[in-house]
Amino acid sequence: MSNKLNHSMSLANPDANGISTKQKIALAIGFTGLFILVLALFNTDLPNQGIFLTVSLGMITIGTILYANDAYLTKHEGIKNDQVWFKSISSRGIIGWLTGVGLTTFYIVLYFYADLLGLGTNGEANTGLVALFDPLSRLLSGNPASQWFVYGTLYTIAILAFGYKFILKYRHNRYQQIRTVSVMFFQLGFAFLIPEFMARLNSESFKLPYYDLKNVWPLNYYNFEQYRVNEFISAGNIGLVLLIFGIASIFIITPILTYKFGKRWYCSWVCGCGGLAETAGDPFRQLSSKKLSAWKLERWLIHTVLVFVVVMTTAVVHSYLGDDSSKYWLTKKSFLISVASFLTFVFAGVMIFKRKELAKDAQYGAIGYFIILAVLMGIHFFSGDGKIFIFKAETLRSSYGFAIGAIFSGVVGTGFYPILGNRVWCRFGCPMAAILGFQQRLFSKFRITTNGGQCISCGNCSTYCEMGIDVRAYAQKGENIVRSSCVGCGICSAVCPRGVLKLENDKLDGRINSKEILLGNDVDLMEYVNKK
Amino acid sequence: MQHIVIIGNGISGVTAARHIRKMSDKRITIISAETDYFFSRTALMYIYMGHMKFEHTQPYENWFWEKNKIELKNGFVSKVNHKANELVFSDGETMNYDKLIIAVGSKPNKFGWPGQDLEGVMGMYHKQDLENLEKHAPDNEVCKHAVVVGGGLIGIELVEMLHSRDIPVTFLVREESFWNAVLPAGESGMINRHIKTHHIDLRLGVNLKEIISDENGKAKGVVVQETGEIIDCDVVGLTPGVSPNVDFLKDSGIELGRGVKVNRFLETNISNIYAIGDCAEQHEAIGNRRPIEAVWYTGRMMGETVAQTICGNKTEYKPGHWFNSAKFMDIEYQTYGWVFGQPKEYEQQFHWIHQDDTKCITISYHKDTKEFLGINTFGIRMKHEVFDRWLNEKRDVDFVIEHLPEANFDPEFYKTHEKEILSAYKKSQLQTV
Numbered sequence: 001m002s003n004k005l006n007h008s009m010s011l012a013n014p015d016a017n018g019i020s021t022k023q024k025i026a027l028a029i030g031f032t033g034l035f036i037l038v039l040a041l042f043n044t045d046l047p048n049q050g051i052f053l054t055v056s057l058g059m060i061t062i063g064t065i066l067y068a069n070d071a072y073l074t075k076h077e078g079i080k081n082d083q084v085w086f087k088s089i090s091s092r093g094i095i096g097w098l099t100g101v102g103l104t105t106f107y108i109v110l111y112f113y114a115d116l117l118g119l120g121t122n123g124e125a126n127t128g129l130v131a132l133f134d135p136l137s138r139l140l141s142g143n144p145a146s147q148w149f150v151y152g153t154l155y156t157i158a159i160l161a162f163g164y165k166f167i168l169k170y171r172h173n174r175y176q177q178i179r180t181v182s183v184m185f186f187q188l189g190f191a192f193l194i195p196e197f198m199a200r201l202n203s204e205s206f207k208l209p210y211y212d213l214k215n216v217w218p219l220n221y222y223n224f225e226q227y228r229v230n231e232f233i234s235a236g237n238i239g240l241v242l243l244i245f246g247i248a249s250i251f252i253i254t255p256i257l258t259y260k261f262g263k264r265w266y267c268s269w270v271c272g273c274g275g276l277a278e279t280a281g282d283p284f285r286q287l288s289s290k291k292l293s294a295w296k297l298e299r300w301l302i303h304t305v306l307v308f309v310v311v312m313t314t315a316v317v318h319s320y321l322g323d324d325s326s327k328y329w330l331t332k333k334s335f336l337i338s339v340a341s342f343l344t345f346v347f348a349g350v351m352i353f354k355r356k357e358l359a360k361d362a363q364y365g366a367i368g369y370f371i372i373l374a375v376l377m378g379i380h381f382f383s384g385d386g387k388i389f390i391f392k393a394e395t396l397r398s399s400y401g402f403a404i405g406a407i408f409s410g411v412v413g414t415g416f417y418p419i420l421g422n423r424v425w426c427r428f429g430c431p432m433a434a435i436l437g438f439q440q441r442l443f444s445k446f447r448i449t450t451n452g453g454q455c456i457s458c459g460n461c462s463t464y465c466e467m468g469i470d471v472r473a474y475a476q477k478g479e480n481i482v483r484s485s486c487v488g489c490g491i492c493s494a495v496c497p498r499g500v501l502k503l504e505n506d507k508l509d510g511r512i513n514s515k516e517i518l519l520g521n522d523v524d525l526m527e528y529v530n531k532k
Numbered sequence: 533m534q535h536i537v538i539i540g541n542g543i544s545g546v547t548a549a550r551h552i553r554k555m556s557d558k559r560i561t562i563i564s565a566e567t568d569y570f571f572s573r574t575a576l577m578y579i580y581m582g583h584m585k586f587e588h589t590q591p592y593e594n595w596f597w598e599k600n601k602i603e604l605k606n607g608f609v610s611k612v613n614h615k616a617n618e619l620v621f622s623d624g625e626t627m628n629y630d631k632l633i634i635a636v637g638s639k640p641n642k643f644g645w646p647g648q649d650l651e652g653v654m655g656m657y658h659k660q661d662l663e664n665l666e667k668h669a670p671d672n673e674v675c676k677h678a679v680v681v682g683g684g685l686i687g688i689e690l691v692e693m694l695h696s697r698d699i700p701v702t703f704l705v706r707e708e709s710f711w712n713a714v715l716p717a718g719e720s721g722m723i724n725r726h727i728k729t730h731h732i733d734l735r736l737g738v739n740l741k742e743i744i745s746d747e748n749g750k751a752k753g754v755v756v757q758e759t760g761e762i763i764d765c766d767v768v769g770l771t772p773g774v775s776p777n778v779d780f781l782k783d784s785g786i787e788l789g790r791g792v793k794v795n796r797f798l799e800t801n802i803s804n805i806y807a808i809g810d811c812a813e814q815h816e817a818i819g820n821r822r823p824i825e826a827v828w829y830t831g832r833m834m835g836e837t838v839a840q841t842i843c844g845n846k847t848e849y850k851p852g853h854w855f856n857s858a859k860f861m862d863i864e865y866q867t868y869g870w871v872f873g874q875p876k877e878y879e880q881q882f883h884w885i886h887q888d889d890t891k892c893i894t895i896s897y898h899k900d901t902k903e904f905l906g907i908n909t910f911g912i913r914m915k916h917e918v919f920d921r922w923l924n925e926k927r928d929v930d931f932v933i934e935h936l937p938e939a940n941f942d943p944e945f946y947k948t949h950e951k952e953i954l955s956a957y958k959k960s961q962l963q964t965v
Contacts, residue, residue: 076730078862082696083582172862174945291593451941452916454857454866456828457543458575459588472591493943495583498857499864499913502941516554519916521833522850525840 022070030063040132041117050135061161068165077172079495081464089418090283096418104415111406114147140196152192155276159187162279175490179268183275190214191272208235211242214270216249218309219432221400226320255439261505262446263436264488273425276414277466278489281422285466285491288421294468298428298485305404306434307368311375312400314339318379319393333380340376343369354442357512404429423466427485437484445505446488448481450474453518454500461492461501475500478518482511535559536842537619537629539609543828544809545635546570547835549602555843560601561627565608567659569594574828576662577689581696612784614802631842634792634807635835638774638826647743652751653768656690668767672699675766679754681740682771683710685858690769691732692861702733702763704740704756714873716894718883719908723860725889730861743768774826776811789813791824796848798838806842808834818851820870827856853923855916863890868919869906871896879905882929884956886911886949893953897929904932912949913941933957
């Protein structure tokens, strides 16, 4: 038995088990669909783009569906992880690496060289791949396609087709099925169709910004930029409602739902990034690192991004507000004061009520808080000419957009699925996950309950945790899992062979239950040791 | 500084080491010849099935041991010289101890079958067994057919493992129904049917006569005792249970039965030597338990207990209510309290089975007092803590069945079956009255 990863360099048949004839046919259909896209990409002159686009997307979808049917419907209901670590695609073999390189290239082109995809610049008509999507875009919004429309369509197809596959894979598990239907619904409706239809309402006198309603700041870090806020406000009541909804999402809706259900209501039920990770990304979940060192890195990175986005957004909003309160009630000064007060309110509340639960992390929280406050004061005293210190607010925004929005969430976050696992962005970078996680850790009813002394330390839960949580470390101590990063996907519970784990929303008492001796041993000894 | 030496790096020995470290700064050494680091033996099957790699079965990262000052020694202890407080390794090296914990686990049983030592014949217990299986059954080209002998938990795991690589398997079970020494008939029957739905060639009530060799000393088939039938195969899995791995202690002066004899404090007849886990044998069985318990959970509990004694808080081994779990292909099994395969004379059992034939429960109660004695549950997860409490409170069977929803531990949105169970129970009571 080799402990090494599959480093077979054979492209013909690197997997331990061959795939069935039906699966080969399904793959051929799917890849033919993809090939049409490649043809378009290289500017092959495809007549009647509408038909070719339909055929292409249809074949990709049907190929995936046929493949999934043969892979899962021919077998018993149950856990389907046989051969996962032998397959090249799912164990960083040659196919895994090639997929990673391919995806990464695609993202680099998408973000930085959209003209290569055929995006028409300076009013020219689209060509190539983007042009292929024109008919669909015209049908939905009335406008020609952009690279983002191409991306959005493919993204949605991926979530729908692989969502179907995931539902079959877990057809014994209703939690998984319902959750997957939910992400499919939010992607198709909220992320894809509604914004396109909203664009249809736009006219010369009325314009709404492109708005995916389920995308909450700071995930959509650009929501409060000047042009968007202007558009919201000038769009009258509808715009104002949307703007208020955006703010309420942050301060009211999100905290309530996270208190009741944990951050899973968003991360693995609604979010589009999570949606892709849970469907198309599912075959890669076991690749996340479970090392303690990875956890340490995760906490530094994700909170650094959070500090960055708070400062950046504050600076951007600050830059377009005025100084005169008689013109508009919200001025530069009052805005900074309200941000500082809100942060102080949260910080003081946590320090007073939750200090014990945070233990050493409290120090780091304090450091982060004081850095932000110092920066806010800096903004107040040292800004002028639209500059903050030496940077322009706009520079700050575009650096964030480049480093975090494009490189981290797109190129690394999705491109590296086959190398680092399917939640790289969610785990190491997403500032929204940081906020929800902070709340989940401290103010939520959600936890993963451990079933007494039943754990056998097998490691399936940890292996298949996409967030790299060492679930077993808790389960084998009989301790509930209360971790800020947990997105509540429920796979640890599903793969547990002994029925040890359950995702629950329950009372706050006993949510965190540290134990030394597990249920099943001498009662006196358990009490003696566990209370020490 | 006192030196505590533990032979065996399984769950028992490692639990003892961890707890001793928590309570003291004694020098601790763990010895193993099997692997450098602790791994979960129960997870070996998942490595062959491709669910995990070996490193995933290791509950602690490799730096853990040094950080916690637990020394690891790779070596095979061939002799214990208790008069000199000394261990002798197979290479002649020696090591001294102040206190010794024997936690050497089990070895697979072999019943003297002709051909049991041929190439291609193996148990499924050690990491080396897994390596051997990988060599002889990497796929269904090299291993066109496999035979597994022995109808217990390891046997069915080995069947599932081979099945995961599409290797056709014949499963020879001595009993008339799978694991029926432990499981009541209704459950055992359901598992028989489940095994067959996976297209496993399950043969009940048959014994192995001998294993036939090819010209190279490799197994090429087995002969069935009852019918004389020859079944061709490339791999034979022998899984007729395990027994304590204590051969190296013969003539050591440490009292042996089938295992290392210990009292309730897990002490052997030698004052500074203890034995825990699979290899320990109680002088007298505790309650309904067997004198030797080869179970993950009891190994862990003995480790927790002996650590207290070694650190000066002399503690009796007092396991609480019996519990256990397993998984039979796709069907999970949990048990709390006692449900016997052959009901005791005082025992009444209520059995419910779901129409899909993958879920069932058996509740055992005292036929006179109606006191709840235990439950087996298949395909429905239930809470350990709740049944432990109900057993402590000596609840009666009516209470337990009415409150069954409280004990449910299935994932959210799962269909529940408690109503159906309750009405089936009520119906059964009407018939018996």
